[in-house]
Amino acid sequence: MTIRKWKYTDIAALAVFEEAQEFPDRWNFNMLAESFLNDGFFGVLAEENGVLSGMGAILFHPEGADLLDILVAKDRRRQGVADALMQTLLRECGRRELKKLFLEVRAGNAPAIALYKKYGFEKVGSRRAYYADGEDADVMCLKG
Numbered sequence: 001m002t003i004r005k006w007k008y009t010d011i012a013a014l015a016v017f018e019e020a021q022e023f024p025d026r027w028n029f030n031m032l033a034e035s036f037l038n039d040g041f042f043g044v045l046a047e048e049n050g051v052l053s054g055m056g057a058i059l060f061h062p063e064g065a066d067l068l069d070i071l072v073a074k075d076r077r078r079q080g081v082a083d084a085l086m087q088t089l090l091r092e093c094g095r096r097e098l099k100k101l102f103l104e105v106r107a108g109n110a111p112a113i114a115l116y117k118k119y120g121f122e123k124v125g126s127r128r129a130y131y132a133d134g135e136d137a138d139v140m141c142l143k144g
């Protein structure tokens with residue numbers, strides 16, 4: 001498995017990848033492209049023999065940073081892909097001496113919450129009906 005930074009030319013493939021995973025909060029091409037063009041954007045992808053198996057992204061900004069997304073191919077889950085992505089993302093946070101990394105996650109998304117807890121994120125709040133279907137979000141934070 002190779003983990004590397006996104007290039008602009010990856011965005012079409014990333015949009016197809018997002019669509020194929022059928023995750024409710026998936027990004028489309030425009031969302032991916034707009035985020036990528038932001039100065040503080042840091043996106044990584046996992047690939048095996050040129051086939052995408054996962055992606056993750058952080059937006060760094062003057063007040064801190066937000067983990068925007070982490071998504072693994074349906075048929076590649078529970079095989080350490082998210083671990084590899086998360087370790088690369090957190091290495092970048094360390095390099096930038098980041099103090100706080102925030103994220104929002106569906107309150108019922110047990111696999112993602114377990115992943116975040118494994119890396120030391122703690123729940124610091126919640127947002128009622130944050131998602132379009134009315135589900136609440138947990139707000140989690142990792143302190144550097």
Ligand SMILES: CC(C)(COP(=O)(O)OP(=O)(O)OC[C@H]1O[C@@H](n2cnc3c(N)ncnc32)[C@H](O)[C@@H]1OP(=O)(O)O)[C@@H](O)C(=O)NCCC(=O)NCCS
Pocket residue numbers: 023069070071072073076077078079080081082083084104105106109110111112114115116118
């Ligand atoms: C959450 C997600 C990214 C995990 O990816 P993954 O590659 O399967 O995760 P890994 O195999 O690297 O596992 C890393 C850790 O995540 C946790 N985890 C992953 N899947 C889990 C599951 N189904 N149940 C419980 N814990 C889980 C575990 O803590 C695991 O560590 P362990 O193997 O030492 O127990 C994946 O399920 C996914 O893409 N879900 C849909 C998208 C999503 O929910 N993204 C988060 C949006 S906020």
